[in-house]
Amino acid sequence: MRAIILCKLGINVIKKVIEELKSIPQVKKVMSLTGDYDVLVEVEVENSEELFEIFSEKIDMIEGIIASNTHVIMKAWEK
Amino acid sequence: MGTHHESVRALKRWNMDLLGIFINHRTQVSHIKSYQLNTMPIKISNKLIFNIVIANLFWSFIPIVVKGLFADISILTVIFLRFLTGGIVLFLIAILLIIINNRLNIDKKISLKQLFVNLRHKNRRFYDVRTYQYYFLIGFFGIILHIIFYFLSLKTTSIPFTMIGSLLTIIFIAFYEKGVNFERFDVFRILFITIISFAIIIIMFVSFMGGQISGNPIQVQGFIYILLYSITGSFLYISIDRDSFSKNELRDININKYYKIPRSLLKMAISFVSGVLFLLPVLLIINILPVEMDITQETRAFFSDLSSIFSILQRWEIIYLIVFATIIPYLLIFLANVSWKSKSLTYSQWSSIIGIIDPMNTLIFSVILVGTYFPSQDLLVVIIFLGIAIILRYAHEVRNIVQAVVFLKIKKASLKTLPIRILKFYGVRKIDTLIGRYDLMLTVKVNSFKDFHYLINKNLKPMNEIEIIEPQFINNIEI
Numbered sequence: 293m294r295a296i297i298l299c300k301l302g303i304n305v306i307k308k309v310i311e312e313l314k315s316i317p318q319v320k321k322v323m324s325l326t327g328d329y330d331v332l333v334e335v336e337v338e339n340s341e342e343l344f345e346i347f348s349e350k351i352d353m354i355e356g357i358i359a360s361n362t363h364v365i366m367k368a369w370e371k
Numbered sequence: 372m373g374t375h376h377e378s379v380r381a382l383k384r385w386n387m388d389l390l391g392i393f394i395n396h397r398t399q400v401s402h403i404k405s406y407q408l409n410t411m412p413i414k415i416s417n418k419l420i421f422n423i424v425i426a427n428l429f430w431s432f433i434p435i436v437v438k439g440l441f442a443d444i445s446i447l448t449v450i451f452l453r454f455l456t457g458g459i460v461l462f463l464i465a466i467l468l469i470i471i472n473n474r475l476n477i478d479k480k481i482s483l484k485q486l487f488v489n490l491r492h493k494n495r496r497f498y499d500v501r502t503y504q505y506y507f508l509i510g511f512f513g514i515i516l517h518i519i520f521y522f523l524s525l526k527t528t529s530i531p532f533t534m535i536g537s538l539l540t541i542i543f544i545a546f547y548e549k550g551v552n553f554e555r556f557d558v559f560r561i562l563f564i565t566i567i568s569f570a571i572i573i574i575m576f577v578s579f580m581g582g583q584i585s586g587n588p589i590q591v592q593g594f595i596y597i598l599l600y601s602i603t604g605s606f607l608y609i610s611i612d613r614d615s616f617s618k619n620e621l622r623d624i625n626i627n628k629y630y631k632i633p634r635s636l637l638k639m640a641i642s643f644v645s646g647v648l649f650l651l652p653v654l655l656i657i658n659i660l661p662v663e664m665d666i667t668q669e670t671r672a673f674f675s676d677l678s679s680i681f682s683i684l685q686r687w688e689i690i691y692l693i694v695f696a697t698i699i700p701y702l703l704i705f706l707a708n709v710s711w712k713s714k715s716l717t718y719s720q721w722s723s724i725i726g727i728i729d730p731m732n733t734l735i736f737s738v739i740l741v742g743t744y745f746p747s748q749d750l751l752v753v754i755i756f757l758g759i760a761i762i763l764r765y766a767h768e769v770r771n772i773v774q775a776v777v778f779l780k781i782k783k784a785s786l787k788t789l790p791i792r793i794l795k796f797y798g799v800r801k802i803d804t805l806i807g808r809y810d811l812m813l814t815v816k817v818n819s820f821k822d823f824h825y826l827i828n829k830n831l832k833p834m835n836e837i838e839i840i841e842p843q844f845i846n847n848i849e850i
Contacts, residue, residue, distance in 0.1 A: 296805070296812065310849050322850050325776070327843035332776060363807030369625050369790045370801045371616060 294320075294336050294365040295343055297351060298329040305356030306330060312354045318346050329361070340364075422707035423725045426700035431732035433696050434530045435740055437522065440688045445672035446522035447654065450515060451647055452680070452689050457697035458643030464702070465636035472629065479627035485619060486637060492617035496797060497610060503645075505613070506638055510646030513607030520600035523665055528593035530737040531745055532578035536597040537730040538571050540604040544723075547609060559767035563760055570756040573749055574734075581744035592665065612719050614638070621794050628709060635705040643697075717816060720768045724761055731757040773817045773844070777827070778809040780839035786810060789836050796830045798822055809841065 301309055306324060313322050313333055321334035333351065337343045347362065440449055466483070473480045490503040497505045524533045545564055549556060556564075582588040616624070623630045654670045676683060683689060704722070711718040731754060737743040738750055781789055790802045790811060798817035805812055817823050823842075831840055 296803070314850055319850070321848070323776070323848050324846040325843040326846055328841065329843060332843070332845075361808055363805040363809060363812070365812075366804045366806060368801060368803050369621070369794050370628070371621060371624055371794050371799070 293339065293343070294334060296363050296365065297333040297335065297347070298361040298363075299331040299333065299351075299357045300328075300359040301330040302356050302358050309354055309356045313351070316346065316350050318342070419707040419710055420721055420725070422703040423722055424728065426703045427725055427729045428732060429695045429700045431729045432736060433692065434525055434533060434733050435736055436688050436691050436696075438525060438530065438741065440686070441522070441526045444683055445669045445676050446519065446526060447650070447669050447673035448676040448680070448683060449522065449689065449692065450518050451650070451673070452684055453692040453697060454515065454518075454643040454647045456684070456693050458640045458647065460693070460698050461636045461643070461701060462640035464698070465633040465640065468629075468633050468636070472627070476627065481623065481627060481630050481633060485623065486634060489617050489620050489634075490641075492615070492620075494613065494615045495795075496613040496615045502615075503641060505610075506641040507645040507649070509607060509610050510642030510644075511649050512603060513610060514642060515646035515650055517600060517603035517607055519666075520596050520603060523669075524593060524596035524600055527596065527665065528589050529578055529581060529587075530741075530743050531574050531581070531734055532589055532593060533597065533600075534730040534733055535571050535574050535578075536600040536604065537733075538567050538574075539597065539601040540608065541567055541727065543601055543605040544608055547605060557767060557770060559763045559770065563763040563767060566756050566760045566763065570753050570760070573753050573756075577745055577749050584744060608723075616795060618791050618795070621791050631709045632705055635708065636701070639701055716765075716768050716772065717818075720772070720818070724764045724768060727757055727761050727764065771818055773815075773820055773823050774848075775815045775823065775842050775844045777813040777815055777831070778839075778841040778843070779811040779813065779831070779837050780808070780841075781810045782836045782838060785836035789834075792834075793831070796826055798826050809839075 299309070309331065310322055310324065313319050313331070316335075318335045318337050319333055320336045321332070323332045324330065325332055335343065335346055337346060343362075343364075351357070351360070437449060469481045469483050469486075490501070490506075492502050493499050494502050494505045497508075500508070521533065521536065524536060542564055545560065579589055620630070620634070654673060657666055657670045658674065660667070708718045716724075734745065734750065734753060738745045738747075779793075786804060790804060793799055793811070793813065794802055798815050799813050800816050801814040803812040803814075804810065815823065815826065817826065827840060827842060831837055
């Protein structure tokens with residue numbers, strides 16, 4: 293299963309946070325954004341338990357992430 | 372189950388062998404990862420770019436191959452045979468691919484009937500005409516007329532002089548994009564146009580000298596043909612990528628992404644065949660007109676060529692035009708378009724950058740292979756100029772791309788139908804349906820802020836089912 297995590301960051305931490313996110317094997321995509329959120333992280337995990345582990349033990353522990361919002365991806369449409 | 376997977380793998384391998392590219396998803400992802408947008412290196416991370424390069428290489432030999440044909444065959448015969456036969460073969464390949472897919476890929480069948488039904492779908496991106504009418508318009512005005520003026524220019528002037536038409540087309544398109552899309556002329560774009568203009572001046576000067584030396588000076592009608600060639604070429608470039616998919620087609624693409632290959636083949640087949648068939652009554656009218664022009668002589672020669680059409684068809688130059696300048700290049704570019712995964716530029720952006728290779732190679736090959744007059748120091752300057760133009764074009768395209776993710780909160784009971792309706796909008800590449808604060812995430816890639824503004828304000832905001840629209844611009848894709 294895939295999920296996206298939208299993160300709000302503190303000041304001057306974006307490079308450090310991105311590097312830490314990139315070191316997590318389950319993280320498949322990291323995008324820096326301009327808008328309400330600063331970073332979009334896409335993770336690919338086996339199940340919701342693994343998602344919980346990744347989030348609680350790794351992503352949520354990264355210093356500099358001040359708020360996050362997680363969405364599970366159900367179906368993707370492409371053209 | 373095993374047989375099914377084997378079949379899918381066999382189909383993929385077959386596609387791979389046929390077109391010489393690697394489709395494996397994991398591999399594509401890994402080389403995309405190596406691309407870093409922020410450092411802007413000219414690093415070719417997408418192997419499919421080579422499909423466009425090879426197609427352009429095949430096309431760059433066309434003038435050299437056909438120049439010798441024009442002495443004893445009408446240019447209209449060459450065009451008739453190339454596009455009629457090429458169109459029929461592309462049509463047969465499309466049918467064959469569908470049959471093979473439907474046999475090997477039982478879960479992901481492509482409906483031939485639906486493919487034809489979709490031809491009646493109104494093209495919202497091209498004046499609301501029906502899809503088959505759109506195909507005819509690009510076929511006759513963008514392809515057949517374009518090639519007629521191209522060949523007339525080749526016949527009456529020289530290969531280097533005709534290449535001015537290709538370069539003029541690039542400039543016309545740049546001004547069209549500025550006027551219509553309000554695309555700003557940044558420093559790269561201004562330098563790009565200046566350098567192309569210098570290349571045109573050098574080619575024109577050398578062509579005049581070559582004409583004087585060979586005793587065949589460039590005539591006024593040569594300029595007119597080049598101008599008409601550039602105008603029809605600009606029309607082709609601007610309209611060829613204006614497909615609009617119907618809801619049914621978007622469903623089919625999401626079931627089987629290779630649906631786009633037979634669809635594209637069918638598009639070109641219909642464009643070629645309808646364009647060529649419409650040419651016949653036009654030629655009959657030209658034949659009875661009391662005006663004497665180059666095209667009148669070509670028309671008369673065409674009708675007399677018809678008696679020996681099958682022996683002409685067997686000439687190697689015609690076979691080259693059909694196989695290597697029509698069937699193979701189109702297969703290569705359609706496969707590149709379907710499997711395009713670049714995180715930076717879109718397929719059409721890369722295609723326009725690499726398009727400069729075509730006139731550049733034609734110049735080089737015409738000097739090396741047929742001894743066209745072009746002093747080596749001038750040729751070197753033109754090559755350097757066009758090489759710089761490619762780099763400037765790349766820099767401009769990279770700077771101008773607008774990438775964003777747009778989050779939507781939608782009303783109850785609209786999740787089933789809304790994504791497919793939104794996917795039809797220009798610029799929307801992907802839609803993820805979500806569980807969380809938002810319901811949909813749109814991945815958007817457009818060439819200008821005007822296009823992005825149109826998507827948000829004209830396409831999305833009027834939709835009653837959408838409650839919240841939350842755009843987020845992508846600064847950088849890190850991995």
